[in-house]
Amino acid sequence: MNFKVQAEKMGLDEKEYVEIVDLFIKTTADNLRQLRSALETGDMSKIHQETHSLKGAALNLGFWEICEIIERMAMRIRENSWHGLSDDIEVIQGRIDRIADLLGPRLTEDESKGTRGGTQ
Amino acid sequence: MKKKILVVDNHPVFLKMMTTMLDKEGHIVLSAADGLSALAVLQNFMPDVMFLDLIMPGIGGDKLCRMIRKNPKLKDIYVVIVSAVAAEARLNYSDCGADACIAKGPFNTMSKHIIAAVEQSGQKTSTPQPGVIIGLEGIYPHQITQELLSIKSHFDAILGSMTEGIVEINLEGKIIFANPAAISLIGLSEENLLASNFLELFQEEDQKRAEELLANQDTWSRVISEESLFKMKAKVISLGSIPIVSQGGQNLILLLNDVSERKRLEAQLLQAQKMEAIGTLAGGIAHDFNNLLTIIHTHCQLALLDFKEGEVLRGKFEAILNAAERAASLTRQLLVFSSRQVMEMKVIDINHLVQDLEKMLRRVLGEDIELITVLDKNLGKIKADPGQIEQVVLNLAINARDAMPKGGKLIIETANAVLDENSPHLQLGVAPGRYVFFSVSDTGVGMTPEIREKIFAPFFTTKEKGKGTGLGLSIVYGIVKQCAGNITVYSEPSHGTIFRIFLPQVDFALGEEGQKAQKRKLLGGSETILVVEDEGEVRKLAVEILRRQKYKVLEAAQGEAALLICEEYKAPIHLLLTDVVMPGLNGPDLARRMKYLYPGLKVIFMSGYSDKGIFQRGILDPETGLLQKPFSLESLTGKVREVLDHQSN
Numbered sequence: 001m002n003f004k005v006q007a008e009k010m011g012l013d014e015k016e017y018v019e020i021v022d023l024f025i026k027t028t029a030d031n032l033r034q035l036r037s038a039l040e041t042g043d044m045s046k047i048h049q050e051t052h053s054l055k056g057a058a059l060n061l062g063f064w065e066i067c068e069i070i071e072r073m074a075m076r077i078r079e080n081s082w083h084g085l086s087d088d089i090e091v092i093q094g095r096i097d098r099i100a101d102l103l104g105p106r107l108t109e110d111e112s113k114g115t116r117g118g119t120q
Numbered sequence: 121m122k123k124k125i126l127v128v129d130n131h132p133v134f135l136k137m138m139t140t141m142l143d144k145e146g147h148i149v150l151s152a153a154d155g156l157s158a159l160a161v162l163q164n165f166m167p168d169v170m171f172l173d174l175i176m177p178g179i180g181g182d183k184l185c186r187m188i189r190k191n192p193k194l195k196d197i198y199v200v201i202v203s204a205v206a207a208e209a210r211l212n213y214s215d216c217g218a219d220a221c222i223a224k225g226p227f228n229t230m231s232k233h234i235i236a237a238v239e240q241s242g243q244k245t246s247t248p249q250p251g252v253i254i255g256l257e258g259i260y261p262h263q264i265t266q267e268l269l270s271i272k273s274h275f276d277a278i279l280g281s282m283t284e285g286i287v288e289i290n291l292e293g294k295i296i297f298a299n300p301a302a303i304s305l306i307g308l309s310e311e312n313l314l315a316s317n318f319l320e321l322f323q324e325e326d327q328k329r330a331e332e333l334l335a336n337q338d339t340w341s342r343v344i345s346e347e348s349l350f351k352m353k354a355k356v357i358s359l360g361s362i363p364i365v366s367q368g369g370q371n372l373i374l375l376l377n378d379v380s381e382r383k384r385l386e387a388q389l390l391q392a393q394k395m396e397a398i399g400t401l402a403g404g405i406a407h408d409f410n411n412l413l414t415i416i417h418t419h420c421q422l423a424l425l426d427f428k429e430g431e432v433l434r435g436k437f438e439a440i441l442n443a444a445e446r447a448a449s450l451t452r453q454l455l456v457f458s459s460r461q462v463m464e465m466k467v468i469d470i471n472h473l474v475q476d477l478e479k480m481l482r483r484v485l486g487e488d489i490e491l492i493t494v495l496d497k498n499l500g501k502i503k504a505d506p507g508q509i510e511q512v513v514l515n516l517a518i519n520a521r522d523a524m525p526k527g528g529k530l531i532i533e534t535a536n537a538v539l540d541e542n543s544p545h546l547q548l549g550v551a552p553g554r555y556v557f558f559s560v561s562d563t564g565v566g567m568t569p570e571i572r573e574k575i576f577a578p579f580f581t582t583k584e585k586g587k588g589t590g591l592g593l594s595i596v597y598g599i600v601k602q603c604a605g606n607i608t609v610y611s612e613p614s615h616g617t618i619f620r621i622f623l624p625q626v627d628f629a630l631g632e633e634g635q636k637a638q639k640r641k642l643l644g645g646s647e648t649i650l651v652v653e654d655e656g657e658v659r660k661l662a663v664e665i666l667r668r669q670k671y672k673v674l675e676a677a678q679g680e681a682a683l684l685i686c687e688e689y690k691a692p693i694h695l696l697l698t699d700v701v702m703p704g705l706n707g708p709d710l711a712r713r714m715k716y717l718y719p720g721l722k723v724i725f726m727s728g729y730s731d732k733g734i735f736q737r738g739i740l741d742p743e744t745g746l747l748q749k750p751f752s753l754e755s756l757t758g759k760v761r762e763v764l765d766h767q768s769n
Binding site: 011 | 131132133134136137140141144204224227228230231
């Protein structure tokens with residue numbers, strides 16, 4: 001994954017893009033935690049809410065693979081095939097871990113240079 | 121051109137991308153994670169452009185947009201909906217007043233549309249292709265989004281059709297959701313309701329109490345105010361709560377029920393039960409009291425027949441007789457209140473009755489009070505005891521007079537009325553239908569709500585001691601109820617009072633109202649009369665009086681003994697004069713059995729009150745005679761002759 005190319009596509013510089021992806025990883029961790037919990041309790045509404053949120057962010061950042069897995073999850077839910085859902089969550093987790101691994105050195109690099117604060 | 125922009129979205133990644141990109145473009149950008157936070161930002165920041173997510177916790181983008189459009193200070197902001205459900209929801213964003221809508225998608229393509237929208241914001245009138253969602257190319261409907269929208273639309277439909285008001289508040293007590301029932305119950309528009317403080321909806325005296333209840337987490341998850349209700353404007357509200365954990369923290373869902381009508385009916389039922397209980401008590405006492413009064417009264421009358429004019433004792437007996445008559449009058453009033461007075465029903469025209477009473481009313485009201493009558497010429501007829509309806513008018517007029525010590529106006533109005541299920545005047549126990557309405561209103565001192573609640577209770581009076589018995593309005597209430605009618609009162613301090621009475625209309629021809637009973641002399645005859653009365657002294661008196669008038673009289677203490685006499689007595693019996701309530705066989709049952717033996721038998725019931733189980737609703741068959749206790753020599757002999765003559769005709 002080439003962060004510089006991705007950043008250029010989005011009209012951002014690399015550092016900005018890295019910050020956004022880092023935020024994506026953090027918020028996604030919460031989404032996945034909520035999703036696992038909703039699967040245990042069978043809370044359909046929560047499952048839809050969390051997958052929708054996850055899909056929106058992945059789509060914004062162009063993480064198509066993750067979007068495809070979420071669509072597959074939707075298919076499973078519609079067909080009442082719940083047993084595959086946990087596996088899908090772990091696949092998403094795997095993809096995000098890989099992005100995090102790639103992002104790690106960039107973040108360390110940025111931190112050593114000092115990052116710019118977010119807008120509020 | 122540098123612009124001020126507010127981005128509202130609950131997803132941190134989207135917020136970060138938007139603020140980074142717009143910041144780079146040189147704009148001043150603030151962000152908010154939900155609708156309520158956005159409203160807080162807008163208090164100190166006036167943006168040129170707002171980008172709103174559509175689906176957010178609490179106040180969503182569409183509702184927030186409506187609120188902005190309704191606010192004169194904010195209404196000109198260029199509002200762009202940025203939606204992740206554009207491909208699935210078939211949005212009509214102009215419904216909520218937004219200027220444009222951009223589909224959420226890959227940021228590299230979406231960002232171009234965002235920048236274009238910011239540039240567009242200065243030229244609002246030339247918005248291209250209104251209603252078209254920008255950036256849909258390359259975005260396909262997603263199953264997961266459709267599922268989410270489907271769930272949302274189901275919940276929306278359920279919440280929208282519920283009759284219970286549902287409000288969601290955040291930890292600060294701000295309203296972030298209200299269903300249509302809650303909006304209607306509270307009486308504010310959704311735009312004004314959202315983001316407002318929930319506690320401020322209650323009347324001031326209830327706010328503190330509501331605050332304490334909501335602050336106490338032990339009371340959550342249940343109805344917290346079934347006994348201790350809250351007042352919201354003119355409504356009485358019961359409050360239930362369900363805690364809920366949302367993305368923004370712990371919120372509270374509140375269930376609001378308008379229990380005003382239920383409470384009103386409960387109060388009515390309580391009042392009716394109270395009146396019924398007092399009526400039962402009064403009726404029971406009056407029954408025995410009437411027997412005693414009959415003995416005192418008739419013995420006095422018999423004694424007076426033997427006294428010569430000028431004898432010393434005559435005056436004393438006349439005083440006893442006078443006191444007995446006053447006591448009888450009081451007993452009658454108690455019976456009227458308790459709806460146990462036997463009524464002699466006639467078809468009457470209230471207009472005629474009011475016109476007949478006008479002269480007397482003017483005398484009673486005095487010179488300082490102007491009497492105005494507004495009578496409907498096409499007024500329907502009612503079936504009632506004319507004497508009792510006169511008493512209703514008179515009692516209300518006296519009440520009005522006393523409320524106008526410095527003079528004023530008394531208005532009596534009549535009209536036809538139809539009460540249906542929705543009529544505010546239709547009260548507990550009153551059937552829908554056609555009614556004759558008459559009202560008595562005054563311009564007097566009026567009443568407080570506390571006094572208004574008690575006015576029909578017997579012996580309640582606001583008059584000085586000795587100036588009122590406290591029975592006047594109780595009697596009015598009793599008469600109206602016994603006529604299957606309804607009475608309501610509206611009053612405000614210093615603004616007068618209006619009593620409205622509704623009596624069922626009838627289609628029969630006019631009866632003999634206005635015919636005053638002829639005062640009869642002591643009349644006699646030769647027919648055979650069977651007197652049945654369990655109270656020995658009363659029976660003896662009746663027998664003695666009738667024998668004086670030359671009737672042939674048989675007597676029995678009970679119904680069963682009377683039937684034995686019938687078996688043994690071979691000659692005809694013309695008249696049965698019987699008590700109504702007796703141990704064993706009661707009066708009406710005895711009369712029914714005796715009519716088998718003597719088909720032409722005439723019957724007179726002697727009674728102080730009507731037992732509802734014996735006479736239906738206290739209304740007597742007009743073919744049957746009734747002798748009110750306590751009776752006098754004239755009333756007994758007169759009634760006997762009247763019934764015997766009527767039937768022989």
